[in-house]
Amino acid sequence: MKHHVIHPGTYFLVFFTLLIxxxxxxxxxxxxxxRWNTVVALAIAVCKATLVVLFFMHLRYSSALPRLVMLGGLFWLALLIGLTLVDNLTRVWDSNPRGWETTSSSVQRP
Amino acid sequence: MPESHAMAAHQFDDLEQQREAASLGIWVFIATEIMFFGGLFTGYTVYRTQYFASFVAGSHLLDLKLGAVNTAVLICSSLTMALAVYAAQTGKRKLLILFLIFTMILGTGFLGIKFVEYATKYHHHLIPGFNFAPEGVYPPQMQLYFCFYFAMTALHALHMIIGLGLLAALVIMAGRGRFTPESHNPVEAIGIYWHFVDIIWIFLFPLLYLVGGR
Incomplete structure (x- = not known):
């Protein structure tokens, strides 16, 4: 497999997209x-990270093995966050100790 | 025997195999780094869903403009790093050294702005376990937000400092003419590391500075 050289023009295009x-x-x-603040901020972050991984980190032009390793890392991260939240978000929370903050998110959940 | 055989390390058939091995190695390292930061991101997510109001209050005490400027500085440093890799691929040694030094300057600039932010937090008494006593009324779990703020940004800054050391080593190696268009794996690998550190910040910026609208 010949080593792919990315033209600097591509780098500048990615760079300006990231700045925008x-x-x-x-x-x-x-x-x-x-709640849309969180959705928009994370969606833009995922777009930016994808651009960096594909072009700056050359994953778009790499062989299958590095891609598999990257996906493996993301899969374990999804397990870590996802399964933790599955537990955390489905618990019934008892009333808070005196003096602790009571918000809509820290009281009983359905 | 092709000429390149003389240059590959003895355990590899040729330079291409050596390059593949180096690429796989740095990606496996990146995967471990995802898990390393992943624990912090998980803890952050759990407490953010639990004490959202406190996290909003803490986030609004950060300087959004400085955070945005720092994001831009880091993206610029990623561009210069990518161009340094291009210079190595095309055998332009002076350009390679120049772009590596640009990357180091931008990385140092990021750490400088981060230091200014830390100093402001110190003066506003926002450092948990050390001088946490913000003015006025604040939600009790705001201290937890600042624990995550300092743990995550400090771990990221540590990666930046290590990256600057690696870049300095690359400048010295490039100066000695160690890199050719056929063989420059260290430049590629450290480039990938540098971009990964950039990605961590790309997520830290919205997660720490952009909690709830201002």
Whole structure:
């Protein structure tokens, strides 16, 4: 397999896209969109990370093995966060000790 | 016997196999790094869902503009690192050294801005376990938010410092003419590491600075 050389023009295109996305996410941060703030911020972060992995880290041009390792890492991360939340979000929480914060998210969940 | 055989380490058939092995090695390392940071991200997610109001209050005490500028600085450093790899691939030694030094300058700039932010937190008494006494009324679990803020940004900063050391080593190796278009695995590997550290920040920025609208 010949080693693929990416043209600098591609790097600059990715670079400007990343800067624009950073600008967008920062501007959105100044508006209160409720739970959509989190969704938008994370969606933009995932887009940026994907661009970096595919082009700056050359995964788009790599062989199958590095891709598999990367997906393996992400799969274990999904297990770690996902299964932890499955436990944490489905527990019935008893009332808080005196003096602790009571928010809609820390009281009983269905 | 092709010329390249003389340059590959003796356990490899040829340079291409050596390159594949080096690439696999750094990606396995990146996978372990995902797990390393993953524990912190998991803990953060659990407490953020539990004490969202406190995390919003803590997040709003950060300087969003400095965070955004630092994100841009790190993205610039990723561009110069990518261009350094390009220079190595095309055998432009002076350009390689120049881009590596640019990357180091931008990385140092990031750490400088981070240091200014830490100093502000110190003056505002926002360091948990050390001088945590913010002015006015604040939700009790805000201290937990700042525990995560400092643990995650400090671990990221440590990776940046290690990266700067690795880049310095690359500059010296490049200066001695160690890299050719056929053989420059250390530049590729450290490039991938540097971009990974950039990705960690790409997630830390929204998770720490952009909790709830301002």
């Amino acid at each position: 996305l950073t600008g967008v996410t920062t501007v959105v941060g100044f508006y209160d969109l409720g």
